[in-house]
Amino acid sequence: MAPLPHVVILGAGFGGMGVVQKLRGAPVRVTIIDRHDYQTFQPLLYQLATDELSPADVAHPVRETLHRHANATFHQAVVHSIDLASRRVVVDGMEPLDYDYLVLALGAVVSFHGVPGAAEHALPLYSLPDALKLREHVLKIFEEVDKQPALVDQGALNFCIVGGGATGVELAGALAEMLHVDLAADYPQMPVDQARIILCEHSPHVLGPFKENLRAYAEQALVDRGVHVRTSTDVKEIRAGAVTLANGEVLKTHTLIWAAGLQGNPLAGSLGIPLVAGGRIAVGSDLQVAGHPGVFAIGDIALATDAGTGKPLPGLGAVALQAGKHVGETISRLAEGKPAEPFKYVDKGTMATIGRGAAVVELPFGKTLTGTVAWLAWLGVHLSLLSGTQEKTNVFLEWGWNLLTRKRGKRIILDDSSTDSAS
Amino acid sequence: MAPLPHVVILGAGFGGMGVVQKLRGAPVRVTIIDRHDYQTFQPLLYQLATDELSPADVAHPVRETLHRHANATFHQAVVHSIDLASRRVVVDGMEPLDYDYLVLALGAVVSFHGVPGAAEHALPLYSLPDALKLREHVLKIFEEVDKQPALVDQGALNFCIVGGGATGVELAGALAEMLHVDLAADYPQMPVDQARIILCEHSPHVLGPFKENLRAYAEQALVDRGVHVRTSTDVKEIRAGAVTLANGEVLKTHTLIWAAGLQGNPLAGSLGIPLVAGGRIAVGSDLQVAGHPGVFAIGDIALATDAGTGKPLPGLGAVALQAGKHVGETISRLAEGKPAEPFKYVDKGTMATIGRGAAVVELPFGKTLTGTVAWLAWLGVHLSLLSGTQEKTNVFLEWGWNLLTRKRGKRIILDDSSTDSAS
Numbered sequence: 001m002a003p004l005p006h007v008v009i010l011g012a013g014f015g016g017m018g019v020v021q022k023l024r025g026a027p028v029r030v031t032i033i034d035r036h037d038y039q040t041f042q043p044l045l046y047q048l049a050t051d052e053l054s055p056a057d058v059a060h061p062v063r064e065t066l067h068r069h070a071n072a073t074f075h076q077a078v079v080h081s082i083d084l085a086s087r088r089v090v091v092d093g094m095e096p097l098d099y100d101y102l103v104l105a106l107g108a109v110v111s112f113h114g115v116p117g118a119a120e121h122a123l124p125l126y127s128l129p130d131a132l133k134l135r136e137h138v139l140k141i142f143e144e145v146d147k148q149p150a151l152v153d154q155g156a157l158n159f160c161i162v163g164g165g166a167t168g169v170e171l172a173g174a175l176a177e178m179l180h181v182d183l184a185a186d187y188p189q190m191p192v193d194q195a196r197i198i199l200c201e202h203s204p205h206v207l208g209p210f211k212e213n214l215r216a217y218a219e220q221a222l223v224d225r226g227v228h229v230r231t232s233t234d235v236k237e238i239r240a241g242a243v244t245l246a247n248g249e250v251l252k253t254h255t256l257i258w259a260a261g262l263q264g265n266p267l268a269g270s271l272g273i274p275l276v277a278g279g280r281i282a283v284g285s286d287l288q289v290a291g292h293p294g295v296f297a298i299g300d301i302a303l304a305t306d307a308g309t310g311k312p313l314p315g316l317g318a319v320a321l322q323a324g325k326h327v328g329e330t331i332s333r334l335a336e337g338k339p340a341e342p343f344k345y346v347d348k349g350t351m352a353t354i355g356r357g358a359a360v361v362e363l364p365f366g367k368t369l370t371g372t373v374a375w376l377a378w379l380g381v382h383l384s385l386l387s388g389t390q391e392k393t394n395v396f397l398e399w400g401w402n403l404l405t406r407k408r409g410k411r412i413i414l415d416d417s418s419t420d421s422a423s
Numbered sequence: 424m425a426p427l428p429h430v431v432i433l434g435a436g437f438g439g440m441g442v443v444q445k446l447r448g449a450p451v452r453v454t455i456i457d458r459h460d461y462q463t464f465q466p467l468l469y470q471l472a473t474d475e476l477s478p479a480d481v482a483h484p485v486r487e488t489l490h491r492h493a494n495a496t497f498h499q500a501v502v503h504s505i506d507l508a509s510r511r512v513v514v515d516g517m518e519p520l521d522y523d524y525l526v527l528a529l530g531a532v533v534s535f536h537g538v539p540g541a542a543e544h545a546l547p548l549y550s551l552p553d554a555l556k557l558r559e560h561v562l563k564i565f566e567e568v569d570k571q572p573a574l575v576d577q578g579a580l581n582f583c584i585v586g587g588g589a590t591g592v593e594l595a596g597a598l599a600e601m602l603h604v605d606l607a608a609d610y611p612q613m614p615v616d617q618a619r620i621i622l623c624e625h626s627p628h629v630l631g632p633f634k635e636n637l638r639a640y641a642e643q644a645l646v647d648r649g650v651h652v653r654t655s656t657d658v659k660e661i662r663a664g665a666v667t668l669a670n671g672e673v674l675k676t677h678t679l680i681w682a683a684g685l686q687g688n689p690l691a692g693s694l695g696i697p698l699v700a701g702g703r704i705a706v707g708s709d710l711q712v713a714g715h716p717g718v719f720a721i722g723d724i725a726l727a728t729d730a731g732t733g734k735p736l737p738g739l740g741a742v743a744l745q746a747g748k749h750v751g752e753t754i755s756r757l758a759e760g761k762p763a764e765p766f767k768y769v770d771k772g773t774m775a776t777i778g779r780g781a782a783v784v785e786l787p788f789g790k791t792l793t794g795t796v797a798w799l800a801w802l803g804v805h806l807s808l809l810s811g812t813q814e815k816t817n818v819f820l821e822w823g824w825n826l827l828t829r830k831r832g833k834r835i836i837l838d839d840s841s842t843d844s845a846s
Contacts, residue, residue: 037835056835
C-alpha cells in the first residue's frame, strides 16, 4: 500500500485551520506548522489591547483542536524556507518536511508604506503579542504620568492611531471608553480629560469599504466618544515622542498605533513566483498557485478574486476560513483523482463596532444596521464565531460582567521591564 | 489646621493592603508604593505556573481596591532607598516621600542558600512573573521535545523541584496532573510517560510544619501521582542541563524549580538596623521596629513573635494580612494619641493541596483533615480569600470547568522569544 499523501499546512489561522477541519478523517497525513501554538481570533484583538478580554479569550490552542483529528500533527516552529521545485519545507529546529500538497496560509505582516521611523516607533496591531504589547504600553503610560505629571505637556496622554479601517475605528472607540471610564476612575489625580485620541485616515472617510451611511454613522459615533477624527490625513514621519503629518503639523505623542495596512508574509517573496500588490500571491479560481499544482495560498498571504464579480476578495477572517475549507475539500478531491473546483465566497455581511451600543453592519444585498441593534448583532456573531466552548463561555461572561459593572479587565501590568517611550 | 499625618506603605501584598483596609476613612493621608500595579494572591501562584488559572485570576489591581479609599493614593514604582533618620523614602521616577508613619511590607526575595549556579539556572516561584515564566518554560520544553525527540535523553522531560514545603508539594502535585493528563493528550506522539518529577527536600519529611499524619498522607499522595519524592536530599550544584546532589548523584534536567526558601527584601539590609535570620527585620510585640517609633514591618520582610507561645510566626498570607490590619488600627490609635497594643495572631488553620481530591488541613487545637474533605475545604477557603468578586467568580468557574472537563487552562505560549534552556 502506498503511503498516504502528505499535506503540509503553513499557518494555523482561520485559513490553515479551515483546511484541517475539512481534512478530518480524510486518507491523508496532515502536518501543521505555526510560530504560535494557538489560533488567534483576530477580530477581537483590539479588545485585548484595550483590556476588555484576556489573551486566553482570543486564542485557542491548536493542539486542543487536534484532539479530534487523528490524522493531523502540529509543530510550533518558524518556517525557514520553502522549495517549490523539490516540494520541501525547511522548518527551524526540526527535520525538513516533504509534501504532496502544500497550503500557504502564513498571513501578513504590517506594512509601514515606507514612512520613516514607523518600523522603530509605531505599535502595530495584527498579532496577539502586538495587542498584549499595546495594552501594556497604554497601562505603563498611565503609571508614568501618574508619577511625573509634567509628561502630559510632552504629549504622553495623546494616543495617535494611523489607519481608519475596521481595526483603527474599533480600537479608537474602545480606547476612548477605556480612557474616559476605566482609567479616569483608576487615576483620580490625573487630568484624564486632557487625554486625546487622534485617528488619522489617508482617505476622505473612515471604514472605506462600508456604505456611505455606515461610514457617517461610525465617524459621528467616534466624535461622540471624544475621538479626533482626521480624514484625508497622511503621516510623513514618526520620531520618538512625535509624529509629523503631511501638512507639516507635528503631533506630540508617546503612543503611535499603526493600523494602516498589511503586506503578505515575506516568505511569499522567496518562492520565485510573481507577486501582486501588497506582496501577495495571486491564486487561480481554485486557490492553487499557477504552475504549481497541489500548492494553495489562502488568507492574508494570498489575493483571490471573486468568481462572480472578478473583484479581489477582502482580507477578512470569513474569507480565509471559507477558502481554507474549500482547499481542504479540494485536496480530498485531488487525492481521489477528481478535478479541483472554483472557490465561491459567500458574503454573510461585514460589521464593525465603535463602542457600547454602537456598531455598523452591512448585510448582503444592500441592507444596513446601525446602533444598538447592530451592536447586539455584532456581539452575537462574534461570540458564535469563537473557536472553543470555553472561549465562548468566558467571553460571554467577560462581556456580561463588563456590561453589568461598566468596568473592563484587570489593568494588571504583566511585563516587568520599564516603559519604552515608543514613537 | 495641621496637615493630616502621612502614612507611607511600601508593598501592596497581604500585609500592605491589610493596613490600607483598616485606614479607610481615617484622618490620615495614605500613600502605597509597589513595583507591580496589582496585589498577588500568592497561595495560588502554583496554579498559574501549571496553567490551571490565568494571571488575572491570581492578581487584583490595587487601583481598583482604592476606588473605595478616598484617602489613599497608589504609585507603581520601585523603592530606591529609605532614610529612617530623616523619615524619607526615595522612590524611582518620582518625588521623594516624607512620612509620619512608615509600613515596611516589601516581602521577600528567593534565597538560594549559596548553592552554586542556582541564581543563574533555577526558576523560582514567589512572584506572579515567576509563575508566568515557569508556565511558559514548561510549555516551551514540550514544544522543543516535540520537534527534537532526542532531547528526552538529555533530561528535557525531567522536572526537578527543590524544596518540599507547601509551595514545592502543591507545585509537584499540580505539575504531575498537568503532565500526565493535559500534556499527554496534547502531545500524542511524545513519550510523556517518560516525564519525571523529582521533589528534593533537605529534611526527612515534606511539609515540615504539618503534623506527622498529614506529612505521610501528602508524601503518599505525591507518590501515587508519580512524583519521585527525595527527602533528606540536598542540592550541591546546578549547571545548565543538570543538578548535582550532595551525595554526588547527577540528575539531568532542563527545569530546576526553586521552592527552597526566602529571605527578607534586600532593602531591609540598608536600613541600618540589626537583622535576624533570613535577613528579616525583628519587630516588637506591636510590630514596630525597635528605636523607630511609627515605623512598622510586616509580612515576609519581618519576623514577628507569637505573643502567647513566644515562637516566630510563620510566613503565611494570613499572618501578613492580620498583622497589616493590626498596624492599620495601631496607626489610627497613635494618631489619636492612644498607645499601641500588642498583635495577637489568630490561627485559623493551615492547608496544602496535592491534587484533585487530595489535600491536607491542620486546624487549630490539633484536628486534621485529609483527602476529598480537606480538598473541598481548601477550595472553599481559597475561593473566599480571593480579593475581588470578579476573581472569585472567575476562579470558581475555572475550577468548575476544569473539574467538569478534566482539562486545565489554554496552554498558549505568550512569550514570543525562544526557549532558554534553563538549568
